Amino acid sequence: MNQKIIFSQTLKQTFKLNHTLINSLDFLKLDNYEIAQLISKALQTNPFLEINTNNGEKVDYENNYIENISTSLSLNDELQKQLLTVPLPYDKSIMNFLIDSLNSQGFLSYSEEEYLSFLHINKETFYFHVHILQSLDPSGVGAFDIYDSICIQLRKLKKHNTYKMLRKYKEYILSYNYQNIMTHTSLTKDEIDNIYHDIRLCNLYPCSQYSKDNNNIIQPDISVFIDDNQIMIEPFNQPNIMINHDLYSKVKDNEQMRDYFKNASFLIENINKRNQSLLLISNALVNIQRGHFLYNDELIPCTLRDLSQLCGYHESTISRTxxxxxxLFNNEVYPLKNLMVSKTNMGDSSDAIKKAITLLIENENKNHPLSDQKLVEELAAMDLYCSRRAVTKYREQLQIASSFKRKNRI
Incomplete structure (x- = not known):
């Protein structure tokens, strides 16, 4: 009897707040963790909502789902666990301070001078411990900034030449302006292409799958994986909530209960719409970049307008989504927007370049066919830019023979 009274009072106190909250949400903007929080609150306040486990078992969603996410994605715990295997003698208090000082990106929060002052140690001791931290996974953790993180990852990938060039020409390379780089450095376009290819192998957000605290959890929204040379996409670990229709049939004459039922239906409907939109747009985006996932090719240009034309959504809807x-891909977490590349003079679509190559070869002098290097120069005159190696790859994909084999023999 007392339980029913308390339950009824709780409903009266929370209904108006939750009804207003749910109707004010833009579901497309919510990430997976925010959806998880929303579901958790709804399960506590709406009597008709429950987790569908397909086996009839009850689930303690708040403690079993969200807390497990927090535990599994703790960067501090992961680094502390790896430290146990480090053979070098280190000062535990210094390492703990460095780890605790990492920001949400996994980068060091203070300057060298500040660390020396805080810890009362010299530079040699400081960098000894920093290098231990930077030797841990994920690659790039313990850097001072994104540039430093990329350098760490390049060293671990043994991309020594790219590392040296980036250190030497940092200002120009990070500007992503080919003409400026070639003007101020001794690098050729092919060398610059190789540098950017290596940089793209690095993760700008190496610690994005971890959280420094439970209030800033980054959880993947979808999983991308390769199965039998096919790219597969799945929603990531989102619970399936359902309405208890048996309970509703017993109380549907109560006006307040009917409002709760509408509230539950509204929540499920909008979460489903959000998930469908996210999967549709993600599928289109991943399919555009399939070469990147299957063969580690460079990302090809893709804009909001491209996705809008493919999916039928307005550009603003795609942006919010x-x-x-x-x-999640290969146990690493990346922002979906990383797969979008603006179309610039130095990043034209492969389709446009292939069409141009076909046109140039169709109209070439058969006695003096265009070499791949000459094709690069002709493409540049058309404001289409790519490396000689890329031209060779595209030509072979078009099943066009080399200039030597295309030449007329008299």
Whole structure:
């Protein structure tokens, strides 16, 4: 009897707040963790909502789902666990301070001078411990900034030449302006292409799958994986909530209960719409970049307009859907928007370049066919830019023979 009274009072106190909250939400903007929080609150306040486990078992969602996410994605715990295997003698208090000082990106929060002052140690001791931290996974953790993180990852990938060039020409390379780089450095376009290819192998957000605290959890929204040379996409670990229709049939004459039922239906409907939109847009985006996932090719240009034409959604809808959303691939978490590349003079679509190559070869002098290097120069005159190696790859994909084999023999 007392339980029923308390339950009834709780419903009266929370209904108006939750009804207003749910109707004010833009579901497309919510990431997976925010959806998890929303579901958790709804399960506590709406009597008709429950987790569908397909086996009839009850689930303690708040403690079993969200807390497990927090535990599994603790960067501090992961680094402390790895430290146990480090053979070098280190000062535990210094390492703990460094780890605790990492920001949400896994980068060091203070300057060298500040650390020396805080810890009362010299530079040699400081960098000894920093290098231990930077030797841990994920690669790039313990850096001072994104540039430093990329350098760490390049060293671990043994991309020594790219590392040296980036250190030497940092200002120009990070500007992503080919003409400026070639003007101020001794690098050729092919060398610059190779540098950017290596940089793209690095993760700009190496610690995005971890959280420094339970209030800032980054959880993937979708999983991308390869199965039998096919790219597969799945929603990531989102619970399936359902309405208890048996309970509703017993209380549907109560006006307040009918409002709760509408509230539950509204929540499920909008979460489903959000998930469908996210999967449709993600599928189109991943399919555009399939070469990147299957063969580690460079990302090809893709804009909001491209996705809008493919999916039928307005560009603003796509932007809201992709904002702050992440995908899991090969046990690494990346922002979905990383898969979008603007179309610039130095990043034209492969399709446009292939069409141009076909046109140039169709109209070439058969006695003096265009070499791949000459094709690069002709493409540049058309404001289409790519490396000689890329031209060779595209030509072979078009099943066009080399200039030597295309030449007329008299």
């Amino acid at each position: 992709l904002n702050n959303k992440y995908y």
